[in-house]
Amino acid sequence: MSQSQTAQAQHLPVATRQVGRLAQSLMAMTLGLFIVGVVGFSHIDVIHNAAHDVRHSNAFPCH
């Protein structure tokens, strides 16, 4: 982050920064759930076969 951006961020009201943080956190969590969903739950055969042992080892429903 450049100095001017940092200065700008510091001038933002606290509430606005909090909302930005919340939105970014939610975005990261959604991305995380998407990744886990594809690796652990996708019905596509190739993904199932590649992640087979991990699905069993994590007790994700498999087969």
Place this chain on the structure above:
Amino acid sequence: MSTFRSIVFASVIAGFIVGLIVTAVQQFGTVPLILRAEVYEKAAEHKHEASAPPQAILVHDHADNAHGAEAWEPKDGWERNLYTAGANILTGIGFALLLCGFFSVRSGATGEAISWHEGLMWGLAGFAVFTLAPGLGLPPELPGVPAAPLLSRQIWWTMAVLATSAGLGLIVFRRSAPAAIAGVVLIMLPHLIGAPELEHVETNVPSSLSHQFVVAVTLTSLVFWSLLGSLTSAAFAYFDRPASA
């Protein structure tokens, strides 16, 4: 650094390390049991072929050919383990992103970094939500053990995870008696409804092997979540420190 970037950096590093460690742990814990169960699974398939009448064999052969062309799967040995490592790392990164999202919201609200110990507590909550709760109704299963239709189990699994996390959330963050009672009821609810299961399960896989597998999966998962919780919080505290520091 933006919050999103801090979360992603911390999650990728923690997920990568934990994914590699858990892959090594699985080689001693769960993977040997999966391979042993597959011997029974394949023996059952062969027995089925041998006892089937000639016409049925013909049909089965045809099905086998179709199966051969159906889908790629990694070769046993290094290739298979490499994909397992990749899937473990991705799972680690995925769950780390989820944990880190909570860390970011929490530290944003309190103004203090999440300590590795608090991260460990969050990791243990993940263990309860993603392993213990769904595992009560749908115990970890070996290959070759028949089970209810996949989609119905995936739906129940998801419901158990949502109910348990909401229940724990009510108990930990609301701190009132009615909320605590509602939380406990919510955690019990998916189990009162009951997980989908088959009426008759016929399998050659010995029950002692299945039991060993439940223990191995649960312990491996405990290692995974403890490491992921503490490492992710430590990494996030590092990347999320104020620009002036």
